[in-house]
Amino acid sequence: MTFEDITYAVEDSAAVITINRPERYNAFRAKTVEELIKAFRLAWADKQVQSVILTGAGEKAFCTGGDVKQRAETGDYGPSESGMFEIGNLHKLIRDIPKPVIAAVNGVAVGGGHVLHVLCDVSLASETARFGQAGPKVGSFDAGFGSAYLARVVGEKKAREIWFWCRMYDAQEALGMGLVNKVVPADQLLKEAKEWAAEVAEKSPTAIRFLKQSFNADTDHQAGYSNMAMTALDLFTASPEGLEGASAFAEKRKPDFNQHVNWH
Numbered sequence: 001m002t003f004e005d006i007t008y009a010v011e012d013s014a015a016v017i018t019i020n021r022p023e024r025y026n027a028f029r030a031k032t033v034e035e036l037i038k039a040f041r042l043a044w045a046d047k048q049v050q051s052v053i054l055t056g057a058g059e060k061a062f063c064t065g066g067d068v069k070q071r072a073e074t075g076d077y078g079p080s081e082s083g084m085f086e087i088g089n090l091h092k093l094i095r096d097i098p099k100p101v102i103a104a105v106n107g108v109a110v111g112g113g114h115v116l117h118v119l120c121d122v123s124l125a126s127e128t129a130r131f132g133q134a135g136p137k138v139g140s141f142d143a144g145f146g147s148a149y150l151a152r153v154v155g156e157k158k159a160r161e162i163w164f165w166c167r168m169y170d171a172q173e174a175l176g177m178g179l180v181n182k183v184v185p186a187d188q189l190l191k192e193a194k195e196w197a198a199e200v201a202e203k204s205p206t207a208i209r210f211l212k213q214s215f216n217a218d219t220d221h222q223a224g225y226s227n228m229a230m231t232a233l234d235l236f237t238a239s240p241e242g243l244e245g246a247s248a249f250a251e252k253r254k255p256d257f258n259q260h261v262n263w264h
């Protein structure tokens, strides 16, 4: 299978999936998400693969979420084979694949890109990684797993701080709040991720499959919120308030949301 926005490689027991749009700080468009779904399904089906490593190309970014420039240009996330923008299905797939998913966070993880690492089973971070949500700054939000599951990971107070204030946190702060499992020097990150992959490959795949499904069962109801959240996001991103956020980012200016709010 050939990909344009990602790369896929199987190395020993691990599938390494790399988001490969460094010129856009690895932001995803509809095609990127479609390719990620195909790659995760390949990894699921491959008996050699015992775990998946998700990372970003280059040293700057892991993933910066939805491609805000694309959204400013066309009002959507661009074309895909299916004609759909399937970010909700990608979230479910990262949870449902019965193999550990290891995020190797090599740079900025923000917005929908932050959500991706939060949904991975474990997150390893380079010392240069930065973390945050940016939706309320750029006319977007993830009111599904992006908010509810984040609160399970870092607690309600911190999750609300992260989403409402849209601050960025460094790798040590992320470690302190339980957002990542380990911080390593940037040039050691992939090696570290492969060591975690090799170590988990020695364990019983069936035990891990049951355990992952068991951990998930407690929060699977959040998939319902996720469905609603994606419908809401479709409406919001096409609204004057949502478009103001994307335009302001593309034009490198401060957004002025208040002129567009018409509810009390």
Ligand SMILES: CC(C)(COP(=O)(O)OP(=O)(O)OC[C@H]1O[C@@H](n2cnc3c(N)ncnc32)[C@H](O)[C@@H]1OP(=O)(O)O)[C@@H](O)C(=O)NCCC(=O)NCCSC(=O)CCC(=O)c1ccccc1C(=O)O
Pocket (backbone or CB within 6 Å): 023, 024, 025, 027, 064, 065, 066, 067, 068, 069, 070, 087, 108, 110, 111, 112, 113, 115, 133, 134, 135, 136, 138, 140, 141, 142, 146, 233
């Ligand atoms: C990532 C930054 C903090 C990096 O800042 P800095 O180091 O100062 O570099 P910059 O000069 O700003 O950026 C370098 C270069 O990359 C381009 N770029 C960065 N991010 C994006 C992006 N997301 N889309 C397109 N292009 C991007 C940037 O324009 C620069 O290009 P130049 O040509 O050199 O000018 C900072 O860049 C930043 O804050 N980026 C925006 C991040 C962002 O807002 N992401 C989307 C947030 S949406 C959200 O928070 C929740 C929504 C969500 O989770 C979701 C759920 C379901 C579907 C979709 C989404 C979704 O993410 O929208």
